[in-house]
Amino acid sequence: MQRRILLVDGERALKTALATALRQDGYEVELADSGDEALELAAHTPLDLVVTDLRLPAMDGLDLFRRLRERQPGLAGVVVTAYGSLESAVEALRLGFADYVTKPFEVAALRRLVGRVLAASRPSGGAVDPFARAAVPHELLAAPGEGRWVHDLWQVGAGRRGVLLAAEPGAGRGVMRALFRAEAAHCARPRAVVERVAQWLGERLVAFFGVVDMAGRVLRFATRGGMVARLCGADLGTDALSGRHDDLGLAIDAADRLVVGSPDAAAADPEAGLGEAQALRAGALLRVDVGSVVRSLEEDTLTLRPPCSAEACIARTEEVAARAGLEATDTFRVVTAVAEAVHNAECHGYGGRDEGRIEVRYLQTPRDLLIQVRDSGCGFDAEAAEPALVGPGDLYRESGRGFLVMRRLMDAVDVESALGQGTTVRMEKGVGSPRLA
Amino acid sequence: MATDVDEARGVRVVVPRGNLLGEEVEALRRRLGEALIAETTHVVVDMRPVRYVSARALGVLVSHLGELRHRGGDLKLLGCHPTVHQLLGLCGLGALFEFLDTDDDIAAHFGPQLSGPEREQLLGVRAQGDGC
Numbered sequence: 001m002q003r004r005i006l007l008v009d010g011e012r013a014l015k016t017a018l019a020t021a022l023r024q025d026g027y028e029v030e031l032a033d034s035g036d037e038a039l040e041l042a043a044h045t046p047l048d049l050v051v052t053d054l055r056l057p058a059m060d061g062l063d064l065f066r067r068l069r070e071r072q073p074g075l076a077g078v079v080v081t082a083y084g085s086l087e088s089a090v091e092a093l094r095l096g097f098a099d100y101v102t103k104p105f106e107v108a109a110l111r112r113l114v115g116r117v118l119a120a121s122r123p124s125g126g127a128v129d130p131f132a133r134a135a136v137p138h139e140l141l142a143a144p145g146e147g148r149w150v151h152d153l154w155q156v157g158a159g160r161r162g163v164l165l166a167a168e169p170g171a172g173r174g175v176m177r178a179l180f181r182a183e184a185a186h187c188a189r190p191r192a193v194v195e196r197v198a199q200w201l202g203e204r205l206v207a208f209f210g211v212v213d214m215a216g217r218v219l220r221f222a223t224r225g226g227m228v229a230r231l232c233g234a235d236l237g238t239d240a241l242s243g244r245h246d247d248l249g250l251a252i253d254a255a256d257r258l259v260v261g262s263p264d265a266a267a268a269d270p271e272a273g274l275g276e277a278q279a280l281r282a283g284a285l286l287r288v289d290v291g292s293v294v295r296s297l298e299e300d301t302l303t304l305r306p307p308c309s310a311e312a313c314i315a316r317t318e319e320v321a322a323r324a325g326l327e328a329t330d331t332f333r334v335v336t337a338v339a340e341a342v343h344n345a346e347c348h349g350y351g352g353r354d355e356g357r358i359e360v361r362y363l364q365t366p367r368d369l370l371i372q373v374r375d376s377g378c379g380f381d382a383e384a385a386e387p388a389l390v391g392p393g394d395l396y397r398e399s400g401r402g403f404l405v406m407r408r409l410m411d412a413v414d415v416e417s418a419l420g421q422g423t424t425v426r427m428e429k430g431v432g433s434p435r436l437a
Numbered sequence: 438m439a440t441d442v443d444e445a446r447g448v449r450v451v452v453p454r455g456n457l458l459g460e461e462v463e464a465l466r467r468r469l470g471e472a473l474i475a476e477t478t479h480v481v482v483d484m485r486p487v488r489y490v491s492a493r494a495l496g497v498l499v500s501h502l503g504e505l506r507h508r509g510g511d512l513k514l515l516g517c518h519p520t521v522h523q524l525l526g527l528c529g530l531g532a533l534f535e536f537l538d539t540d541d542d543i544a545a546h547f548g549p550q551l552s553g554p555e556r557e558q559l560l561g562v563r564a565q566g567d568g569c
Contacts (some may be wrong), residue, residue: 310458314489332520336489339458343491346459402492408527 003118004028004045008038008052008064009080018051021107022114035059035067042068047075049118051110054081054092065095076117080105302360306346313342313360317371320362324369324431333409334429338371340402340409341425345375348423368411369431374424379417448547449475450515452483457494465494469501469512478510479547481537485516490524499530513537513546 005027009015012033019029030045032038035056042050050068052061059067065077079092082103092100098117101110302316317338321331338360345358356376363370403425406413410427417423451468453461465482472480482498502512515537517525525531537546 307459310456310489314456329523332488332523336520336524339456339489340491343458343493347493405492405495405524405528409524 002026002028003048004030005114005118006030006032006038006041006045006047006050006052008032008035008050008056008061010034010053010056017107018110021111025111025115027114027118035061035064038064039067042071047072049076049078049114051078051080051114054079062092062095065097069096078110078113078117080110301362304342304346304358304360306356306358308342308346308358310339310343313339316360317362320369320371326369326429326431330429334369334371334427337406337409337413337427338373340406341371341373341427344402344425345373345377345423348377369429371427371429372424373427374422376422379419379421379423448479448481448543449477450481450483450543453487455486456489457487458489458491462491462494462497466497469497473501473504476508478505478508480505480510480512481515481543481547482512483515484518484521488518488520490521495525495528495530499533502533511535511547513543515540515543 005022007015007018007022007029008031009018010033015031019031022029030041030047032041035058038050038052047068050065052064054061056064061079061081065075065079068075068077077095077097079097079100080103081100099113101113302313304313314335317335318331321334326334342358342360358373358375361372361374363372403413403415406425406427410429412426412428414426415423416426449472451465451472453465455461457465469480469482480501498512498514505512513535514521516539517536522531522536525534535546537543
């Protein structure tokens with residue numbers, strides 16, 4: 001089915017160029033000059049994506065998107081602005097925009113972004129993908145971690161990278177995480193991600209952050225607030241982010257700890273007598289167990305290779321449920337549902353053959369624990385495998401795939417599968433009262 | 438094999454070695470199938486080692502329950518963890534099964550079908566060889 005995009009912008013030339021490019025990509029494209037015109041058009045036409053300028057006459061892009069979403073809650077959106085600011089970007093993500101773009105931009109970049117956003121969203125009229133929906137906006141509301149370190153993990157380029165953040169409580173770590181995720185979607189190079197986040201933050205927030213190379217267990221492309229840090233690798237060789245330097249250095253010491261501080265300080269007595277927050281402000285020496293940080297970065301994804309042990313899945317899910325603060329009853333429900341999904345992936349995805357992999361991804365938001373179980377197996381015809389009958393007899397059909405049981409256990413379960421393309425099961429469980437930053 | 442059997446005359450006690458997921462479900466299916474082949478009509482599944490049960494395991498239990506009752510026997514669950522009780526309840530199967538709390542309940546519940554010596558032997562076997 002052809003996906004339909006609405007472009008809303010007062011600049012006719014830009015709009016026309018974008019429309020031409022997107023039509024070449026196979027999309028159906030509608031155009032509007034203003035918010036009112038967009039609302040009028042959307043009243044009669046189901047949309048898959050709206051790309052809107054932030055500043056529009058009478059009604060701005062944020063208001064427009066809010067009103068469009070009232071009519072079509074699953075609608076994806078991208079906001080374009082020539083007046084980029086941290087506040088507007090945060091507000092856009094908070095509203096549920098999938099991403100934002102600052103002018104000037106390359107048409108090719110926007111085309112890639114549109115493709116990515118639409119790939120993650122359902123066709124108009126389809127069910128909302130809870131995992132994709134929650135991925136970025138909820139990060140904005142996420143409570144800061146218990147410790148001083150905040151981490152996140154995503155794919156940048158060909159390697160698996162993580163971001164390491166350090167900031168004092170209240171410094172806006174949730175916002176920084178959201179910015180990292182959004183920028184990672186734009187950039188294939190970790191260095192560019194850090195540069196762009198630093199550009200957004202400027203001197204507003206005092207934080208140290210960097211991108212961790214998961215394979216090499218080395219922190220790369222680090223910076224602190226608006227300043228640029230000198231970077232030291234495991235061999236203490238330097239790799240400057242740019243021509244600018246300040247007195248913050250990073251290194252991996254002989255004990256496999258991350259050392260943060262001036263190069264001179266790194267060689268001096270590590271006991272500076274400062275509290276961690278003070279030391280961070282001062283750029284003085286800090287030492288962090290890199291191994292534990294890297295391990296914690298990997299905690300949100302469990303990769304299994306069939307035939308796989310159900311016990312590994314149970315243990316990891318119990319850990320995640322405990323971190324999310326689930327009570328025993330809900331923990332049991334979540335673990336049972338995840339074990340069911342993994343078991344199904346193994347039985348139906350691979351037929352007992354030892355190949356492929358099953359990936360269990362956990363994402364905690366302030367309101368929900370989201371779990372995605374994805375296999376790269378043979379897939380199935382979801383409609384044929386899941387009859388409309390929902391009586392008790394269907395729950396335990398031996399030929400079934402346990403989806404009905406999962407639905408009894410979880411607040412929401414969404415199954416996506418196609419023959420030859422693997423299966424993805426997304427599950428959602430409420431975690432009680434929101435914990436706001 | 439992942440599932441053990443403790444058999445006294447007329448009653449077969451199947452003891453899974455852990456959660457009824459993956460291979461353990463197939464072992465359970467085999468053991469219950471063997472009971473049908475041996476024309477044993479009274480079966481107890483010792484659920485004490487089990488905390489998590491898959492939908493497929495539920496299917497195995499329910500299908501054998503129906504077959505055994507059709508033959509005049511029964512399948513009862515011994516020592517179910519609260520989580521298993523909860524799952525059965527969520528799936529609307531709580532009322533379908535009869536639950537036993539202790540080993541002694543096996544003889545007590547199947548007692549009417551067993552003669553005096555068989556009943557005494559069953560109690561003796563359970564006392565000596567639990568979980569074999």
